[in-house]
Amino acid sequence: MRVEVVLTETDIAQEFTEAMEARDLPEKFFYWFPRSVKEWEALAANPELYGGLAETWGRMTGYAEAMTHHFAGQIPVISFGAGDGTRDRMLMDALKNAGRECAYFPVDASQAMLERACAAADDDDIEVVGIKADISSPVHMVFAADAAEAPRLLVFSGNTMGAFDPLAQIRYVAQCMKTGDRLIVDGELFDEVKTTARRDHPAARRFLWSLLASVGISDADGELRINAKHDERHAGLHLNTRYFRADRDISVTVMGKEMPMERGERIGLNFQYSYTPEAFRWLVQEQGGLQILREHESSDGRFLTAVCSK
DSSP states (O other): OOEEESSOHHHHHHHHHHHHHHTBOOGGGGGTSHHHHHHHHHHHTOHHHHHHHHHHHHHHGGGHHHHTTTOOSSEEEEEETOTTOHHHHHHHHHHHHTTOOEEEEEEESOHHHHHHHHHHHHHTTOEEOEEEOOTTSHHHHHHHHTTSOSSOEEEEOSSGGGGSOHHHHHHHHHHHOOTTOEEEEEEEBOOTTHHHHHHTSHHHHHHHHHHHHHTTOOTTSEEEEEEEEEOTTSTTEEEEEEEEEESSOEEEEETTEEEEEOTTOEEEEEEEEEEOHHHHHHIIIIISOOEEEEEEEOTTSOEEEEEEEO
C-alpha cells in the first residue's frame, strides 16, 4: 500500500491540540480517532440518511463511460475527502466493466480512511496511491490534483464541500481543474424540517459523541446542541452548527495534556451547509466558474449531484 503524506500524524496531533485549546473542532478531526471512524462507517451505511446518495451513484454509473469518453488510456480518479472510497469504487467498477482502466488517488486527512480506500482498491486490482492531505488547504488540493496529468476525473462527494466554507472550497476545487477534466460534486438540499432532524438522528449524535469520548467527555458531562442559521452572503445558503456545552467542571486529556473546562464552556463541532437547488448551482457556476453538464437528484430529495467541466 502506497500513501503520499502531505499532512503528517505529528502535524494533525499538534493541530488537534491547538483546536481543543481554542474550543473549535473542524471537520478533519472527526475521522481521526478509531472510534470516530467506526461510528462514521455506521452513519454512512445508514439507508435512512445516505441511501438516496448511494442510489444516485448507482444510477450515475450508467453514465460513467459517456462522462469519460474523451479520456485516452488510463483514467485518473482523484477523490477529495474520499473516506473509505465506497462511492468511488462504484464508479470505477462501472468504468472497468466498460473496458476502461483507472488509476485511483483517494485524498483524505484520516490515515484509517485512506487505508480502507486503498486496501479495497487493491482488492479490486485497481492501481492506487493514497494521498494524506488536508483538503481545506488549497496548497494540499493542488498537490493532490497534480498526482496525475489531465484529463482527470475529480470527485468531491458526500456533501464534503458543505463541511467547509463552500464559497472558498468550490474555488479551491475549480483552481485544480484543467481543460478536459470532469468534476463530480454534490450538495445536500435544504429542507426546513428534515435538514436539522437529520443532524439530530441517533446515528449522527453517536458519531459526534465518539470524538468527544476519545478525549474523555461523556454525555454525563454536558449536552450536544444544534443550531440552524442562514448564511447572509447569498440566498439559499443554510448552515447547521453543532457544539458541546459542559454542564459541570470537567477535565479532558489531549495528547497527554490535561485541559480543564469550566461549566458553561462550549466546544464548537464541525458544521455543515445545505442549499436550495438554485444556491447550489450558483456556487458551482458563479463561484466556481464551472459548467454543469449533467445533474442527478437523489430519490429522497436530499442530495443534488452535478457533473461539471472547466
